[in-house]
């Protein structure tokens with residue numbers, strides 16, 4: 001059974017149809033990515049799935065049809081989003097931000113929150129070093145780590161990420177993807193929306209390619225990574241850039 005099953009999702013903003021008839025699924029233990037160029041509708045798809053924008057179509061999570069639940073209610077069900085803008089509590093310390101990720105678990109009287117905090121710190125030693133620092137004073141990369149760490153504190157049964165590499169330096173992007181690889185190994189199902197197609201496809205078991213709001217291709221991550229059309233449209237420019245920068249070294 002799929003953890004997440006999206007059927008015929010359409011998202012409109014007034015006259016603009018940002019996503020048209022998108023169907024996708026994430027199975028148990030899978031990392032799945034949705035890639036595509038700027039403005040293809042990747043973020044809108046994610047927002048439609050979690051009900052942050054109005055949409056038509058159906059979204060089933062663990063067999064239940066979702067109907068505009070709040071992000072908090074979804075997180076309590078284990079469907080946890082790492083938003084593009086991170087949405088941290090800037091004037092609170094790193095550790096308090098992490099603990100807030102476990103708030104609904106705390107309310108339910110769940111145990112193991114301290115242990116999970118230690119686990120997040122072992123995944124992100126930088127967060128441990130800076131646990132007393134105000135979140136808003138952390139660098140962009142550190143804030144992204146914090147946003148992922150906070151999501152993990154909710155013990156996600158499905159982790160949704162909206163462009164975690166956006167605006168970050170290549171080394172930090174590699175670090176973020178290394179952690180996502182660890183989570184995948186642990187069997188956390190992942191739906192990753194990314195513009196960095198190369199990194200995303202290397203990580204993902206399967207990928208979907210969105211162009212101008214429509215699904216144009218889907219397949220295994222490895223196959224898409226070597227697909228001529230994907231290479232030309234999404235990996236070609238970067239491949240050239242990489243070759244140039246390697247030659248300059």
Ligand SMILES: Nc1ncnc2c1ncn2[C@@H]1O[C@H](COP(=O)(O)OP(=O)(O)OP(=O)(O)O)[C@@H](O)[C@H]1O
Pocket residue numbers: 013016017018036037038039040041042043044045195
């Ligand atoms: N709130 C909104 N109101 C009107 N149009 C919107 C809104 N949000 C997004 N759009 C439009 O919907 C289309 C898809 O945008 P979306 O942000 O989903 O794309 P994306 O693939 O995530 O792009 P990017 O990688 O640049 O973030 C774009 O044409 C965008 O201008």
